[in-house]
Amino acid sequence: MRFGKIEYLNLLPFDVCIKAYPLPSYIKKCILLKKSYPAKLNQDFLFGRIDAGFISSIAGYDSHYAHRACPSGIIAKGAVWSVIVKKGSGFDYQSDTSNALSQILGLQGEVLIGDRALVFKRSGGEFEDMGEKWWERTGLPFVFGRLCFRAHGELIGRISRVFNKRYATKRKKIPHYMLAAAARRSGLEPWYILEYLEHIFYAMGSKEKQGLERFYREVRLRRIKRPSRA
Template identity: 60%
Template sequence: MRFGKIEYINLLPFDVFIKAYPATSGFKKFLQLKKSYPARLNKDFLFQRIDAGFISSIAGYSSARKHKATNSAIIAKGSVWSVMVIPAPQAQDYQSATSNALCKVLGLQGEVLIGDRALAYRYLGGAHTDMGEVWYAKTHLPFVFGRFCFNTHRDFYQKISTHFNQKPIKIPHYILMQYAQKTSISKQYILEYLKHIYYKMGPKEKLGLQRFYHALLLKKIKKPARF
């Protein structure tokens, strides 16, 4: 069983959860080996080099249609702090297909910046437009940035999702300090950031995702594919 891992602060709660989850040593070892940014994991997932992972919403479209997606996701209801457009010449972020597409859907101009780099930029006071905030202002719906999808081992991954969604995860101090040192972002700021993100899909989240997919269709924005 091969799970691909996004190496961003927004999945710290899941990282803490999965380290303690009773799984085989092979699963845990692969988890540490296959770490990357969302767009790279999209390709690995579509080419079935990994069985599952938090896949960018735009790349998880087929999985959702085939009922190969769990009810765990990376979600924001309003401001998200780590998905933004900054005042610079128009440019995409190579790390995220979903955020690049969302920028087009929202009709925003500038450079797309996501993940820990975006959070660090905001932490230092950089001017920006928060795409989660703009989406919510236009739709009054949460935005699903990535969803826990799978190619195989349905029961195993659905069980992980169910357990993950059951209760909030407390992140140990030492892990927070590791990320604070790694990103030069304070521990308190990281904790405040994580308050803007949640992980359990419900009816409104699913409706928001469908609204995004409909917007992609209207604007003829292509989804990642194998061919």
């Protein structure tokens, strides 16, 4: 199985879940091996280079309506910290969904996502939090990424259910050695990473689906181009 995973701190709990999940070691290696930024994984998924993964919501449009997406995502219910717009200009080459969201919200500035956004926030720079702006506008969660599949849907579905159940709480338990490694890689303190993870949710419920479909409707109305193989 070829699995793609966003290489950001927001999926650190998923790494923990996979390490504990009863799978053959070669499958675990496959799941944890292919890591990249969201826009690159979008292309890998659309061109069939990966079978499943956490895909940016805008690239998961067809999977959502074809029922080839699991009830797991990368979700904000208000401020998210890691998807921001700072003063400046330009889109973030790493994220298709966040660039689309900045257009929908009418935000002017440079889009930053993931660990780069967290480092900027930690430094005290001025920014607008897109998760917070979406919540203020709609009262709905925003789904930044979705666990989608082209194959191995039954296995991915089982993993999704276990993952959602294990991380249904606001506070995320991360083994010390994994937290320390993430802190070294990102340059952020362990306590700050844990505080950030309290702003991330994973289980897709009715409100989350409403938020996702509201986003899709805005994309259609504004004729924002979705990622494609073209």
